[in-house]
Amino acid sequence: MRGNEANRVISVSQGGLYHCRGGRGDPVYYTEDSAAVTIQKQVLAAVKLQHSWSQIFTGETITLRCKIQGGEGKVWKYEWTAPNTNSPPTSSEYRISRVSVSHSGDYRCWGSSDYLLTGWSDAFRLTVSSSKPRATLTAQSSVIPAGGSVTLSCSVEGSAGWKFDWFRRDSVSSKAQLMRGNEANRVISVSQGGLYHCRGGRGDPVYYTEDSSDVTVRETLPSKPTVTLQPSWTQIYSGETVTVRCEIQGGEGAQWTYEWRAAKLNTPPTSNEYRIIRATESDSGGYSCRGRRDYFFSEWSDIITLTVSYKPKAKLRADNTAVPVGGSVTLTCSVNPSSSSGWKYYWYRDEKSSEALTTQDAVFHSNGQISVSQEGLYRCRGGRGNPVYYTEDSQSVRIGKTVTVSGADSSSSPVWLMVGLVCGVSLIIILLLLLYRCRQSKCADKPPDVIYSNIELENFGNKWKHHKAEQSAVYSEVKTGATEDSLMYAEVKQPKKEKAKKNKGIHKYSLHG
Known part of the structure; x- marks a missing residue:
């Protein structure tokens, strides 16, 4: 490392096996080498979890790794401290298969290689959850x-x-x-x-x-169901029974479950029918539906609006209040509003009768009209649906009978008037002649007689207007009788057609005996 150093002290930063010797003189004389001294360099070790997640669940397989800083290329010997283990590994990895809660705790490691040595790493805290997670x-x-x-x-x-x-x-x-x-x-x-x-x-x-x-x-699905009403009228009255039906075109034979949207459905049905028994005003509103089958839905249907109104009353109308001789009166029954439909009509005569009229009692025309020829007190009501829902009874209408003699058409009245006048005058003349002859012959010794003749001529009315009987008949009456005086009266009366002419056609003839 170093030679011929005067300083007997040096500093080293590398681990290894060190020895020294001394030397002096020239030529240099060397001492024996010193005993070798082993110097180990301490480096840092750290325990790392191989995975990027820290939350570990029971049953997972995990690997802890002891990483030594700057220890690359060296052959290391490792030691571990870990909970719940009697034979920790001597390699850099600590693998735990099917980890359990008992593996939770602190893990440390250290390593040595030749003249390198680590200290114990900082503790790595492993936490294992007891339950398997659910996605x-x-x-x-x-x-x-x-x-x-x-x-x-x-x-x-x-x-x-x-x-x-x-x-x-x-x-x-x-x-x-x-x-x-x-x-x-x-x-x-x-x-x-x-x-x-x-x-x-x-x-x-x-x-x-x-x-x-x-x-x-x-x-x-692209199909859209249709909501229909059974019966088919949208104007419903309080107390009626109506069925709302969901129909899916092309869905016949499939097992559909239905969903409903409605104003008053706390527990909507799952069938294709929603039956409303004794409907009330609260059932009014819009109804729509859709069907589902397996994992398919239809679209929502268009909304159909149901209107529930108060119970209606039938209305009875007669074209006449008197039955003409040999004729009949037409009665018409209806339910308002006219937009409501589906009605059949039931007819009754007399107040206490609960039996509806039959074809033996009246002639039935189109729905809502009958012809009757019997007098009486008539009423009607409407009914529809199954079970039948009835309206309130109509007001009663009294039908009477007319006894009349129908004459010719009113346009021929002047002709008949002239005929009547001629006949009347002729009759008076004949009576006067008879009276004169009677007085001249057989009646001379008898008490005076009086002969009255009273002829009234009335206009012939239209033969169909039987309700004006006082202007549509001719009455003639001849009365004879005895009085104290021998008198004869004759009177012809024409009907009063106008105030200006009220005295025309009235002629009185008097003969005093």
């Missing part, structure tokens, strides 16, 4: 839109270094199929419905987490 799978959405995709994310809480395996199955009973394996990316996109789960894996050999819980992802 967590989350979905951006549980429904894939038509033609779209959803994002799935897999994670293992509180630890690192994982790669992920992805699995899918078509049903609960089918076997899961590996979609992707050893994926460094914890996020994937899927466009197919199914039952998905994932797991994490790390290390060599690979240590796997517990499988995540299943996540159901349903694919939206």
